[in-house]
Amino acid sequence: MKHNFGAGPCILPQEVFKQASQGVLNFNDTGLSILEISHRAPEFVAVMEEAIALVKELLKVPTGYSVIFLQGGASLQFAMVAYNLLAEGKKASYIDSGVWAKKAIAEAKLFGQADVVASSKDKNYSYIPKNYTVAADSSYLHFTSNNTIFGTEFHQFPDKKNHLVCDMSSDIFSKEINVADFDLIYAGAQKNIGPAGATLVIVKDEILGKTGRTIPSMLDYEKQIAAESMYNTPPVFSVYAAMLNLRWLKAKGGVAAIEKENITKADALYKEIDRNPLFKGTTATEDRSRMSVCFVMENPDLEKPFLKFAEEKGCIGIKGHRSVGGFRASLYNALPITSVHVLVEAMQEFEEKNK
Amino acid sequence: MKHNFGAGPCILPQEVFKQASQGVLNFNDTGLSILEISHRAPEFVAVMEEAIALVKELLKVPTGYSVIFLQGGASLQFAMVAYNLLAEGKKASYIDSGVWAKKAIAEAKLFGQADVVASSKDKNYSYIPKNYTVAADSSYLHFTSNNTIFGTEFHQFPDKKNHLVCDMSSDIFSKEINVADFDLIYAGAQKNIGPAGATLVIVKDEILGKTGRTIPSMLDYEKQIAAESMYNTPPVFSVYAAMLNLRWLKAKGGVAAIEKENITKADALYKEIDRNPLFKGTTATEDRSRMSVCFVMENPDLEKPFLKFAEEKGCIGIKGHRSVGGFRASLYNALPITSVHVLVEAMQEFEEKNK
Numbered sequence: 001m002k003h004n005f006g007a008g009p010c011i012l013p014q015e016v017f018k019q020a021s022q023g024v025l026n027f028n029d030t031g032l033s034i035l036e037i038s039h040r041a042p043e044f045v046a047v048m049e050e051a052i053a054l055v056k057e058l059l060k061v062p063t064g065y066s067v068i069f070l071q072g073g074a075s076l077q078f079a080m081v082a083y084n085l086l087a088e089g090k091k092a093s094y095i096d097s098g099v100w101a102k103k104a105i106a107e108a109k110l111f112g113q114a115d116v117v118a119s120s121k122d123k124n125y126s127y128i129p130k131n132y133t134v135a136a137d138s139s140y141l142h143f144t145s146n147n148t149i150f151g152t153e154f155h156q157f158p159d160k161k162n163h164l165v166c167d168m169s170s171d172i173f174s175k176e177i178n179v180a181d182f183d184l185i186y187a188g189a190q191k192n193i194g195p196a197g198a199t200l201v202i203v204k205d206e207i208l209g210k211t212g213r214t215i216p217s218m219l220d221y222e223k224q225i226a227a228e229s230m231y232n233t234p235p236v237f238s239v240y241a242a243m244l245n246l247r248w249l250k251a252k253g254g255v256a257a258i259e260k261e262n263i264t265k266a267d268a269l270y271k272e273i274d275r276n277p278l279f280k281g282t283t284a285t286e287d288r289s290r291m292s293v294c295f296v297m298e299n300p301d302l303e304k305p306f307l308k309f310a311e312e313k314g315c316i317g318i319k320g321h322r323s324v325g326g327f328r329a330s331l332y333n334a335l336p337i338t339s340v341h342v343l344v345e346a347m348q349e350f351e352e353k354n355k
Numbered sequence: 356m357k358h359n360f361g362a363g364p365c366i367l368p369q370e371v372f373k374q375a376s377q378g379v380l381n382f383n384d385t386g387l388s389i390l391e392i393s394h395r396a397p398e399f400v401a402v403m404e405e406a407i408a409l410v411k412e413l414l415k416v417p418t419g420y421s422v423i424f425l426q427g428g429a430s431l432q433f434a435m436v437a438y439n440l441l442a443e444g445k446k447a448s449y450i451d452s453g454v455w456a457k458k459a460i461a462e463a464k465l466f467g468q469a470d471v472v473a474s475s476k477d478k479n480y481s482y483i484p485k486n487y488t489v490a491a492d493s494s495y496l497h498f499t500s501n502n503t504i505f506g507t508e509f510h511q512f513p514d515k516k517n518h519l520v521c522d523m524s525s526d527i528f529s530k531e532i533n534v535a536d537f538d539l540i541y542a543g544a545q546k547n548i549g550p551a552g553a554t555l556v557i558v559k560d561e562i563l564g565k566t567g568r569t570i571p572s573m574l575d576y577e578k579q580i581a582a583e584s585m586y587n588t589p590p591v592f593s594v595y596a597a598m599l600n601l602r603w604l605k606a607k608g609g610v611a612a613i614e615k616e617n618i619t620k621a622d623a624l625y626k627e628i629d630r631n632p633l634f635k636g637t638t639a640t641e642d643r644s645r646m647s648v649c650f651v652m653e654n655p656d657l658e659k660p661f662l663k664f665a666e667e668k669g670c671i672g673i674k675g676h677r678s679v680g681g682f683r684a685s686l687y688n689a690l691p692i693t694s695v696h697v698l699v700e701a702m703q704e705f706e707e708k709n710k
């Protein structure tokens with residue numbers, strides 16, 4: 001049995017794999033594959049509508065916000081956010097908390113002034129910047145709620161008096177949030193939403209259409225909203241599998257219930273990292289991510305052997321990103337607590353063997 | 356049994372459905388779903404490489420061209436083509452042969468001058484424009500090789516002395532082409548390539564990087580080429596299913612073999628349209644598409660009854676687009692000749708019943 005700690009595309013519930021696999025053969029007893037039905041067929045329109053309704057229900061999205069599924073991943077959002085929200089001659093503010101934040105900043109600079117108001121680069125992004133001021137005339141403040149590569153997470157969001165734009169790619173649906181505090185939230189699907197190929201955007205309608213720019217249709221949030229995520233052919237299968245996954249989350253008790261599980265999983269792993277003399281965390285304790293647990297070994301020579309040892313126990317995808325080294329265990333929603341236990345036991349056994 | 360004549364997303368081979376379904380449960384005996392593996396895992400890198408190699412092999416792509424898989428569909432290409440190839444102050448030429456051509460023109464106009472050198476709008480796009488001149492200093496000539504909605508197809512391509520850019524969304528891989536005649540070819544995957552969610556681009560390397568524009572990374576062909584279609588998380592499942600479908604095409608004998616079948620299928624259906632006094636084609640005979648066969652009834656009151664009759668025989672997806680009315684039977688690569696026979700027999704039976 002494999003325990004998939006991969007950073008994304010990542011583990012999804014086994015029942016989602018079964019249902020999606022069945023849908024590829026025979027979707028909803030239509031006698032057709034989900035891959036061959038028209039996106040305009042009522043059966044698929046119902047899928048898209050249910051996926052959007054589930055996002056709204058699970059995150060309690062208030063009225064005045066639109067929910068759309070797009071293509072291009074979070075990386076296309078780096079550009080779309082600025083294209084749609086940053087007027088020429090205006091400026092936006094960005095928190096530089098890691099690789100993805102930096103990429104978002106680089107794309108925004110193509111469209112206007114993107115000021116870095118705070119950065120944790122000085123300590124290899126091992127903490128969340130906390131004291132900074134945002135210019136009152138800033139169009140928005142952009143931040144990355146979970147820094148997938150470095151293992152830090154905003155446990156308290158920036159002041160909501162700013163217009164908040166958030167890349168929630170790696171912690172959306174992992175915990176309760178108040179959508180009303182944000183102007184725009186986006187996320188590549190391939191962590192807690194579904195497989196790769198879809199991108200979720202939740203946007204406050206009233207902020208759109210104010211830059212005076214003419215935006216290519218595919219990049220224009222207003223056009224995508226008006227077309228109800230069907231401006232062109234949507235990524236049918238990715239949206240279908242996302243819908244199945246959101247159904248699973250609802251059946252589990254929704255975001256509040258999964259948040260409890262996620263806390264339990266992260267606590268169990270961090271506890272072992274702290275207790276076990278061979279391992280140590282890489283981030284500031286108060287900023288530790290519940291989704292992306294980064295750690296190294298006191299003796300770096302033991303890292304290769306431990307990686308091998310853990311893999312023999314079935315723990316895969318735990319090699320850390322090269323910017324941090326060591327290990328990263330991603331504990332997304334679908335990862336069962338039993339997988340965390342297997343990893344913790346592997347750490348303990350390895351400690352015994354290396355005494 | 357259903358005969359899927361849908362315009363796209365459309366029928367794919369049954370064995371592709373079976374293999375893709377299996378991959379969702381257990382991909383290549385990894386014990387993991389194709390939906391949960393990292394796009395950087397060697398197993399998926401091999402899929403992407405094979406998909407690209409199959410495109411090159413099946414279309415005999417010459418050296419000096421790059422092949423990439425992107426997201427966003429053909430509609431995002433409408434903008435990307437101009438963003439990457441049309442410098443400010445320069446102009447491009449477009450042939451207006453239908454709805455999709457028009458949309459491509461509208462997006463190009465956001466980036467520079469897009470001149471319509473020929474249009475068949477005067478006769479509701481029922482023919483392919485043939486006599487026109489293209490300004491010698493035009494950056495490129497854009498055309499839509501198959502007009503999916505109106506049922507016309509370029510059986511002879513425009514003069515290759517122009518820099519040709521072609522939207523081949525609905526006839527790529529249906530017939531042999533000489534890639535060297537083109538500067539750029541693009542296609543949404545959801546007809547002859549695979550399921551929705553991926554976009555294929557074949558581009559001559561030397562035409563890139565010449566506009567002086569700074570292009571958002573995700574929209575920059577050069578960056579996507581340098582990253583080998585992995586600038587960010589690619590649409591993993593869509594590329595996987597496309598790879599399976601291209602393998603199927605290769606096993607069938609490749610493009611030359613499928614072209615023969617496609618000719619046989621289209622001939623059979625057009626023959627019946629012409630012979631049967633109840634039906635008539637909607638396009639100029641010499642411009643008839645082999646992929647998108649559009650036809651109406653001499654007596655429009657019989658169209659609803661025939662649609663129902665054909666559906667009872669299992670023929671689905673044959674309702675024409677509202678811009679043409681009547682019927683459209685899409686005869687993509689995966690549609691078996693037996694499905695065409697069923698439709699032809701339905702037309703004949705219906706004729707008998709209405710004598």
Ligand SMILES: Cc1ncc(COP(=O)(O)O)c(C=O)c1O
Nearest residue numbers: 073074075100148169188587588
């Ligand atoms: C926080 C965050 N933002 C952005 C991205 C890039 O996402 P995509 O590959 O969908 O463009 C990632 C990918 O892991 C991420 O973790």
Ligand SMILES: Cc1ncc(COP(=O)(O)O)c(C=O)c1O
Nearest residue numbers: 232233428429430455503524543
């Ligand atoms: C010729 C042609 N071009 C472009 C498109 C739009 O494709 P997409 O939905 O991938 O943007 C279509 C869709 O059917 C098409 O047939």
Ligand SMILES: [Mg+2]
Nearest residue numbers: 098099147149
């Ligand atoms: Mg990061």
Ligand SMILES: [Mg+2]
Nearest residue numbers: 273274276279
């Ligand atoms: Mg320790």
Ligand SMILES: [Mg+2]
Nearest residue numbers: 453454502504
């Ligand atoms: Mg058309």
Ligand SMILES: [Mg+2]
Nearest residue numbers: 628629631634
């Ligand atoms: Mg006739």
